[in-house]
Each structure stands twice: as structure tokens, then as C-alpha cells.
Amino acid sequence: MACPETTSDEPLTPAGRLFLQPQTNVVIHCILRGKKPGDIDAIKSTIRSSLMVQHPRFCSLLVRDKNSFEHWRRTQIDIDRHVIVINNRLDKSGNLVDEPQGPTTEEDDEAAANQYVADLSVSCPLSMDKPLWELHILMAHKCAVFRIHHALGDGISLMSMLMASCRRTDDADALPRLVPDKRPEIKGGKGRNWFWLFGVLWWVLKMVLYTLAFSVEFVLRTFLVSDEKTVITGGDGVELWPRKLVTAKFLLDDMKVVKRAVPNTTINDVLLGVVSSGLSRYLDHRTPNALRDGLRMTGVAMVNIRAQPGLQELSELIKNKSDARWGNKFGVILLPVYYHKSGNDPLECLKRAKATVDKKKHSLEAILSYWIGDLVMSLLGAKYACMLNYKLLCNTTFTISNVVGPLEEISLAGNPLSSIKVNTSSLPQAITMHMLSYAGKAEMQILVAKDIIPDPEFLAKCFEDALLEMKEAALEK
Known part of the structure; x- marks a missing residue:
């Protein structure tokens, strides 16, 4: 052809x-x-x-x-x-x-x-x-x-x-239905007063402060600051080490139960809470009583920065001047999670995750990271941009992403699909995680350096158990 x-x-x-x-x-x-x-x-x-x-x-x-x-x-x-x-x-x-x-x-x-x-x-x-x-x-x-x-x-x-x-699968002529994007409602101008103006100014001030703080952290994390070494830390050259891939399986209904336990929480908040709790469980297993409470582990997350969030109409992606645009239109944000010994309220991980994500969403960190990368590529070339990106990955602990899939089961070439899972080739980190939802299920592919994570099946179980424990706490609330 x-x-x-x-x-x-x-x-x-x-x-x-x-x-x-x-x-x-x-x-x-x-x-x-x-x-x-x-x-x-x-x-x-x-x-x-x-x-x-x-x-x-x-x-x-x-x-x-x-x-x-x-x-x-x-x-x-x-x-x-x-x-x-x-x-x-x-x-x-x-x-x-x-x-x-x-x-x-x-x-x-x-x-x-x-x-x-x-x-x-x-x-x-x-x-x-x-x-x-x-x-x-x-x-x-x-x-x-x-x-x-x-x-x-x-x-x-x-x-x-x-x-x-x-x-x-239930309609051979219909395209898959995707989770609709829920945009916040914009209220009319009636009743606006000085309190409304003060609120807008405070919103803008917080955005500026968060953006400055996270931008400085991003630069420091790239050049100088790295996570403390633990048994799950990767580093220079680890991308060449043998890998093992395992799957952590969740039900979206369980994640929604947890989501409802804390007001205005999203599935991404729940996912980050599960990762935080799951990594703490795994570290307790590998290094009991050897880590200080509150130890920070930093994740690198990819964020879609297109004007229209979520999956796109293909016709819109192909248009050269479309706001959606085909290609690599994502920024990077840093997501800290913290080690805490077991026995605490399971929903505390969710509350910390939500507080972190809310601040990130209120900043321009993802857009600035995209612009910074584009500027470095233009001024210094691909070699130096690669060096900085690689250094950032070496100074952090894990990479995580989440893509929303179809609401119901679908077929390809006449064959019904039972699951769709995504991941990428290896990075210098010892753990990379990619979650995709499909027909009421969410499966997270966990790619690990098996010489650093010798029991990845147990790591996947730690994430699954973390969600179930959070669900139980949510139902008791």
C-alpha cells in the first residue's frame, strides 16, 4: 500500500x-x-x-x-x-x-x-x-x-x-464510547461582587505561587536533588537490565467507592493513593523497621496538555491546526508519595494524594515542563535535552501514567477483546506503571528491573490489597 x-x-x-x-x-x-x-x-x-x-x-x-x-x-x-x-x-x-x-x-x-x-x-x-x-x-x-x-x-x-x-461488541457498526469529559460549570456573572473579585485574585496568586514553587523543584530535581536510596531505587544504566512485567487488577467500582469517601476526589487521586500505600506495604516487606516514616519517593507523571482533554476524535488529531493535534503533546509533573508504616488510616494516603494533585492541577507545571523541553531542544539540541530528561529519571523513583479506555467491551478485526493493557520500554527507574481502564476494569502494567524488584507479583498484590483496604475504610466511614 x-x-x-x-x-x-x-x-x-x-x-x-x-x-x-x-x-x-x-x-x-x-x-x-x-x-x-x-x-x-x-x-x-x-x-x-x-x-x-x-x-x-x-x-x-x-x-x-x-x-x-x-x-x-x-x-x-x-x-x-x-x-x-x-x-x-x-x-x-x-x-x-x-x-x-x-x-x-x-x-x-x-x-x-x-x-x-x-x-x-x-x-x-x-x-x-x-x-x-x-x-x-x-x-x-x-x-x-x-x-x-x-x-x-x-x-x-x-x-x-x-x-x-x-x-x-453489542453494535458492530458503532465506535467505542469513552468516558465523557466532565468540565466544571461556569456560572453566570450575576451576583458578582468584591468577594468574587477577591476570590479570583486569590486563585491567580495561588496559581503563580504553585507554578514558581513546582518549577524550582523541577529544576532542582533535574540537576541536584535525588530521592533517597531504597531497595526500589533505579539509576544510571538500569534501563538495560532484564525486566519483568506483571499486572495489578482493579475494579473501577471499587475505585469509585473510595473516591466518594473524600469529597471532590478523582480516580487519579485514588490511583496515586493506591501507589503510595502499595509502595509502603512493599517496603515494609523488604526492609522492615529500616526506613524512617515520611520518606519521600518521587514519581514522574505524564499529563496531556491539549486544549481538549481525554481521548480525541481522530479527524481532529490529524488536522494540522487543530487544538487537539497529533503527536507528543504532554508535559511532565513530579508527584511525591511518602512511606508510612502500616496501621494508619488507609484513607490518609488518599487525602495526601488529593492534596498533592489539587496543587499540581492549580499550577502550570505541566505546560512549563513542555515549554522548557522544547526550548532546550531548540537551543542546545537533542543530545542535551536527552541528558536532562535522563538525569530527571535517574533522580526519581518511578514513572506513572493513566489513560481512560472504552466504557464497554469492544472488538478488533471481528475478535472481541477481553483486555487492553499498555506500557513502554524500560527506563532507568526500577518501576514504571501504566494504568488503562476497559469496560469497568482497570489494569496497571508494572514493568520492573527484576534484579532490583525480585518479587514483582507481590508488588502488584500490594497495590491490589491497598485498594481493597481503602475500600473497606470507605464503606465503614
């Missing part, structure tokens, strides 16, 4: 160039588990007719000119080179096996697929002699792994692309 011809190459965006540097060469992995084995011909046919292969990013080669500047150059797509079929089963270590030893379960299939992706995240960069995406189909496990280079776009762009290719 050929893309529309163009007379000139298109230069990469600053963010795209950053993700091509050796230390930040990031690939997004989307694991799609079906309810039945995939039909290869149907999958290839769906890809050929999809909007994806009509998008310039998915039918362009990465090339470098004589000055080593990167550009996108349109090319023809050979679907057979992008669809990789693996017919043999995999064991839990990710090795190919001829015949399974005894009966297999869904948990075995999930573990095998997770380990396969964990191995890809360290040892298998995408080939530069074709457009930077692949689809790996694990026939024996009813699973497909969509690999997309981060230079092509961020999670919002790529999930919006995926949703445009899927259909609801």
Missing part, C-alpha cells in the same frame, strides 16, 4: 527527536487480548483499510540528512513486514515451547505475554528500515502486541487511533 506522495520530507518535532536518542529511545507496547484466536487474514485486511496506514507517521521512514537532522519520508507499506506471527506457545519465562506441559490457564497466557513484552522492552528496538511500528500476534495465547515508537505520538494519539479501528 502506498501513501500519498509528497515532494519534501517532514522534519521531526522536538519531542520526536528526543525519543530517538539512545538513552530515551522509547517504544509504546499495547497488549490486546482476544477471546478467540486471531484470524491473520482478517487482521491484515483491517490494517490495510484502517485510518492508521493513511496517517503520514505510520507510512514514513525515519531518515537523516547530511547534517544528521531527522526527517519523515513517505514510503510504501509492506504489511507482511509489520505483522509478525508467532505460532508456538511461550512459557512463563517467555521461551518458545513445542507442547504445553499440562493444561494451561488464562493466568498462564497472561504471564507468558507479559514476559514476552518485558523482553521486547529491553532487547528489541524497532527496525529503522521500515515505518516505526509492528504488530506481534501470539496465536497460541490469543494475544497481540502493538509496538509503536514514541516518536510517532503519545498515548492519547495512539489510543485514539486504536479506538477508531475498533467497534462495540
Whole structure:
């Protein structure tokens, strides 16, 4: 299939160039588990007719000119080179096996697929002699792994692309329904007085103060300040260490019960509270009585900075002058969580998380981090921007993201999907976490350096138990 011809190459965006540097060469992995084995011909046919292969990013080669500047150059797509079929089963270590030893379960299939992706995240960069995406189909496990280079776009762009290719299982002609964006109501001007004006001025003052404080912290965290060393700390070179991928599973209804226990709380607040409590549980297990109460661990979170939040209409993303815009349109914020010994009120973690997130949302930290990165790329080049980004990751403890998925079950190429999970290739941190909700469930993929986190299944259980404990406390309240 050929893309529309163009007379000139298109230069990469600053963010795209950053993700091509050796230390930040990031690939997004989307694991799609079906309810039945995939039909290869149907999958290839769906890809050929999809909007994806009509998008310039998915039918362009990465090339470098004589000055080593990167550009996108349109090319023809050979679907057979992008669809990789693996017919043999995999064991839990990710090795190919001829015949399974005894009966297999869904948990075995999930573990095998997770380990396969964990191995890809360290040892298998995408080939530069074709457009930077692949689809790996694990026939024996009813699973497909969509690999997309981060230079092509961020999670919002790529999930919006995926949703445009899927259909609801209860209506084969309908696109997936997504969680609606709830915007705050803007009240009319009636009754405004000096108290209203004072409130607005106080709101603006707080935004300025929070932005200044978080910007200074961001710079210090990049250059000078690092988290205290613990048994879960990564660092320089850890991105090359062997990985293991596990899944923590939550029910959105449970998260909503917890959310209602504290007024004006969001699912993201609950997620951060679960991470804080879960990491404290895990550290209690690994280093009992060895850590001081209140020890800070800093997370790096990606925030969509498009004018329209949430997943986007694909037609809007493709428009060059759209506020939504395709590509990497996200900023970075720092999210501190704190170690506390067990025995405290489980909802305290949620209250601390909410207070932190509320301040972050009231600042321009995410937008400023995007502008700072863009400025460094423009003035100093990709090498120095990569160095600063890598240093920030080395000075923090974990990375976390959350993407909202469809409300109901969906199908792709006629195959109903039982789950959708996302993660990225390895970073210098020992823990990266990516949560995606799907049809009333939320699954968090936890990619760990297994020499630092030798028991990742227990870490996942710590997060699951943290949510259940918070739910019990919420129901008792």
C-alpha cells in the first residue's frame, strides 16, 4: 500500500527527536487480548483499510540528512513486514515451547505475554528500515502486541487511533464510547461582587505561587536533588537490565467507592493513593523497621496538555491546526508519595494524594515542563535535552501514567477483546506503571528491573490489597 506522495520530507518535532536518542529511545507496547484466536487474514485486511496506514507517521521512514537532522519520508507499506506471527506457545519465562506441559490457564497466557513484552522492552528496538511500528500476534495465547515508537505520538494519539479501528461488541457498526469529559460549570456573572473579585485574585496568586514553587523543584530535581536510596531505587544504566512485567487488577467500582469517601476526589487521586500505600506495604516487606516514616519517593507523571482533554476524535488529531493535534503533546509533573508504616488510616494516603494533585492541577507545571523541553531542544539540541530528561529519571523513583479506555467491551478485526493493557520500554527507574481502564476494569502494567524488584507479583498484590483496604475504610466511614 502506498501513501500519498509528497515532494519534501517532514522534519521531526522536538519531542520526536528526543525519543530517538539512545538513552530515551522509547517504544509504546499495547497488549490486546482476544477471546478467540486471531484470524491473520482478517487482521491484515483491517490494517490495510484502517485510518492508521493513511496517517503520514505510520507510512514514513525515519531518515537523516547530511547534517544528521531527522526527517519523515513517505514510503510504501509492506504489511507482511509489520505483522509478525508467532505460532508456538511461550512459557512463563517467555521461551518458545513445542507442547504445553499440562493444561494451561488464562493466568498462564497472561504471564507468558507479559514476559514476552518485558523482553521486547529491553532487547528489541524497532527496525529503522521500515515505518516505526509492528504488530506481534501470539496465536497460541490469543494475544497481540502493538509496538509503536514514541516518536510517532503519545498515548492519547495512539489510543485514539486504536479506538477508531475498533467497534462495540453489542453494535458492530458503532465506535467505542469513552468516558465523557466532565468540565466544571461556569456560572453566570450575576451576583458578582468584591468577594468574587477577591476570590479570583486569590486563585491567580495561588496559581503563580504553585507554578514558581513546582518549577524550582523541577529544576532542582533535574540537576541536584535525588530521592533517597531504597531497595526500589533505579539509576544510571538500569534501563538495560532484564525486566519483568506483571499486572495489578482493579475494579473501577471499587475505585469509585473510595473516591466518594473524600469529597471532590478523582480516580487519579485514588490511583496515586493506591501507589503510595502499595509502595509502603512493599517496603515494609523488604526492609522492615529500616526506613524512617515520611520518606519521600518521587514519581514522574505524564499529563496531556491539549486544549481538549481525554481521548480525541481522530479527524481532529490529524488536522494540522487543530487544538487537539497529533503527536507528543504532554508535559511532565513530579508527584511525591511518602512511606508510612502500616496501621494508619488507609484513607490518609488518599487525602495526601488529593492534596498533592489539587496543587499540581492549580499550577502550570505541566505546560512549563513542555515549554522548557522544547526550548532546550531548540537551543542546545537533542543530545542535551536527552541528558536532562535522563538525569530527571535517574533522580526519581518511578514513572506513572493513566489513560481512560472504552466504557464497554469492544472488538478488533471481528475478535472481541477481553483486555487492553499498555506500557513502554524500560527506563532507568526500577518501576514504571501504566494504568488503562476497559469496560469497568482497570489494569496497571508494572514493568520492573527484576534484579532490583525480585518479587514483582507481590508488588502488584500490594497495590491490589491497598485498594481493597481503602475500600473497606470507605464503606465503614
